[in-house]
Amino acid sequence: MSDTPTGKTPVDFWFDPLCPWAWMTSRWMLEVEKVRDVEVRWHVMSLAVLNENRVDELPEEYREMLATQAWGPVRVVIAAQQKFGEQITGPLYTALGTRFHNRGEGPTLEAVAGALEEVGLPAELIEYAGSNTYDTELRASHQEGIEKVGQDVGTPVIAVPGADGEQIAFFGPVVTPAPKGEAAAKLWDGTLLVASTPGFYEIKRTRTEGPIFD
Incomplete structure (x- = not known):
């Protein structure tokens, strides 16, 4: 894949x-942009789509979350992207995530509406939270990411030129909290190293704490 128009x-x-x-990972990537010559291109995937064929295997609370909360925000993001271009995806994600996670508002319609206003998008985009108008595009974006990494993962997915x-x-x-400065750069360099090693698949340990939003 070629460099971006900025040469990064x-x-x-x-x-x-x-x-x-x-x-958390996305906030780390924004730090990486400051210290390495990279540019992030944002794409949507969907936890609802990812899990729709294995709902019976999921805990009841998680199933409820997917049914009642998972479709709306990602549908609004894909609608905004389709109507106003890919460049709006990153800023809208930042506005949504800050409200959902850092401020503790959760994925409510009020939080989504506030995020739309914050980035200067039309308020009527909120109507797409309950609409399947762009589900074909949503599924295509989701599938593009999953095809690169396989079915046995979740979000986020990151792809870089090898x-x-x-x-x-x-x-x-x-990772939590999101590393900053040189710590972000070191994690990025190490991630690229293991990801580019032929035959390498996984490093993992049990999480002992939840996301730390700062």
């Missing part, structure tokens, strides 16, 4: 605004 290395990032761990020019995709990293 592209990093494709798939997120669902509902996911607090994707939010040594041969083909994209290398991975899930995560899952």
Whole structure:
């Protein structure tokens, strides 16, 4: 994949605004943009789509969350992207995530409406929260990310150009709090190293604390 128009290395990032761990990773990537010559390109994926064929395996509370909260925010993001261009995706995600996670408002319609106003988007976009108008585009964006990394992961998915020019995709990293400055750069360098190692698949340990929003 070629460089972005700015000449920086592209990093494709798939997120669902509902996911607090994707939010943490996205804040880390914004730090990486400050200290490495990269540019993030934001794409939506959907926890609802990801889990729709395995709902019976999920805890009841999680099933309820997917049914009542997961579709609205990501539908609004994809509608905004389709109507106003891909460049609005990142700012809208930041506005949504700040309200959902940092401010503790949760994925309410009021929070979504506030985020739309914050980035200067029309208030009527909130109507797409309950509409399947752009579900085809949503599923296509979701599938693009999943095809790069496989079905046994969640959000976020990150894809970067490998040594041969083909994209290398991975899930995560899952980290809290989001590293800043040189710590963000070191994690980025290490992530690229392991992700580009042939045959490497996974490093993981049990999480002992939840997301720390700062």
